[in-house]
Amino acid sequence: MKIIRLEFLKLKKKTRTWLGPVLVFWLMMIAYPLTVEFLQEKLEVGFFSVLWIAILISMMLATEDIFLEDFNDGTLEQIMIKTSSFSTLVSVKILTYWIFVGIPISILSFIFSFGTTEDLALSLMIFPLSIISSYIFLNLFVMGNALSLNKGSVLGALVTMPLALPVLIVLGKSIIAIQLNINYLGFIFLLLGCLSIIIVTVPLVVSYIIKAHLE
Amino acid sequence: MIKKFIHQFASPKTYLFQVNKFYNYIFFISVFIYISSIAWGLLFTPEDFVQGNSFRIIYLHVPASFISQSLYAAMAVSSIVYLVWRVKLAAYLVIAIAPIGAMTTFIALISGSIWGIPTWGTWWQWDARITSTLILFIMYLGLISFHNSFSNYEKADKLLSWLVIVGAVNIPIIKKSVDWWSTLHQSASITLTNKPSIDPSMLYPLIGSIIGFFGLILCLVLLSSKNQILIREKTKSWIKDYV
Numbered sequence: 001m002k003i004i005r006l007e008f009l010k011l012k013k014k015t016r017t018w019l020g021p022v023l024v025f026w027l028m029m030i031a032y033p034l035t036v037e038f039l040q041e042k043l044e045v046g047f048f049s050v051l052w053i054a055i056l057i058s059m060m061l062a063t064e065d066i067f068l069e070d071f072n073d074g075t076l077e078q079i080m081i082k083t084s085s086f087s088t089l090v091s092v093k094i095l096t097y098w099i100f101v102g103i104p105i106s107i108l109s110f111i112f113s114f115g116t117t118e119d120l121a122l123s124l125m126i127f128p129l130s131i132i133s134s135y136i137f138l139n140l141f142v143m144g145n146a147l148s149l150n151k152g153s154v155l156g157a158l159v160t161m162p163l164a165l166p167v168l169i170v171l172g173k174s175i176i177a178i179q180l181n182i183n184y185l186g187f188i189f190l191l192l193g194c195l196s197i198i199i200v201t202v203p204l205v206v207s208y209i210i211k212a213h214l215e
Numbered sequence: 216m217i218k219k220f221i222h223q224f225a226s227p228k229t230y231l232f233q234v235n236k237f238y239n240y241i242f243f244i245s246v247f248i249y250i251s252s253i254a255w256g257l258l259f260t261p262e263d264f265v266q267g268n269s270f271r272i273i274y275l276h277v278p279a280s281f282i283s284q285s286l287y288a289a290m291a292v293s294s295i296v297y298l299v300w301r302v303k304l305a306a307y308l309v310i311a312i313a314p315i316g317a318m319t320t321f322i323a324l325i326s327g328s329i330w331g332i333p334t335w336g337t338w339w340q341w342d343a344r345i346t347s348t349l350i351l352f353i354m355y356l357g358l359i360s361f362h363n364s365f366s367n368y369e370k371a372d373k374l375l376s377w378l379v380i381v382g383a384v385n386i387p388i389i390k391k392s393v394d395w396w397s398t399l400h401q402s403a404s405i406t407l408t409n410k411p412s413i414d415p416s417m418l419y420p421l422i423g424s425i426i427g428f429f430g431l432i433l434c435l436v437l438l439s440s441k442n443q444i445l446i447r448e449k450t451k452s453w454i455k456d457y458v
Contacts, residue, residue, distance in 0.1 A: 147377075
């Protein structure tokens, strides 16, 4: 509980870190209709693709310096010396970032989806997809940033980006499933299954990666 | 006895000398098998009923695709060996295999695109198999650039090994993509559990080309790993005697 409270307070203070990605997401969603010549009813043709990519990019931005401050000020080394589990810290960090960034972006996804499609049922179905996919992307980019801890986040993010592409494919297929009213729950369970594996393995892998950096 | 063999072979010095001993045999046998299979496939195999002569690119495309995935699997196994047993030769192999894996994946993508034009009427389609193979190619490039960005070799080896293991999730996705999604790419003609769906007159040269191509790629891997050993062990006295 102490770690959760501490990470919560740390992130709350760093407004730019969590507000920036949310604003970038907001900007991308607003910019999309301005850049196309479609009429209102045709906006939804490309909307969902833009939505998933916007979530992906926002999560990438959110995790840019997730470990950097702790690495620079020696906090990570302290935790390594103490008996506390690294993977617990990583899990708590990811959860905190998801609460501050992932959930607001998912709520915004619902709002923009409703604004574009004017279909409440469709927009309500988008919400759980956004929630789950934002958490998955967050985990993947946290791993990327751990890999390139003191080398700038871009390299790590680029290296782990290919792992996010299958998730994008599933999200694209899920929209087709919603529109054709087939097997939507199957896609939710598939994403939940992926998330359950990622949520266990990524903190462990990240903790070993950070230990390798600190050795 | 097996443990002793593994310990001996895991030594870069022993590995280097063993590679020098067997390299020529592997190379010339592989060249013979591959050229014979290609000649058989190009000159003596009948035309396909639907595709005509364009199917003959199978003798390049299928070996390249199969080997590109196998090389990544080999990298993943080497990474596990390195992380668990700290065998540094395994780390050298991971770095040696990556560029060759990228090359074979590139060959698979290009040959597949060329085959796509007469068969599908398009050189590219964003279907599951082709997209996941492109992801594999991007991953290979990412691994190479990631390792090169570190000046500390040991740290780079450890981090790269973790990245390779995590990325190995893509291999079963590529393998099963034609079964899990409805794709333009056909499903596997040769499987472990079913009878091959390809005619024997085409199957045997295909198997020969896979074996020959595998041998040639193995030669490249051996040369690349030799290179890595010479670079990484350059301060050791036995290297000075070797060179």
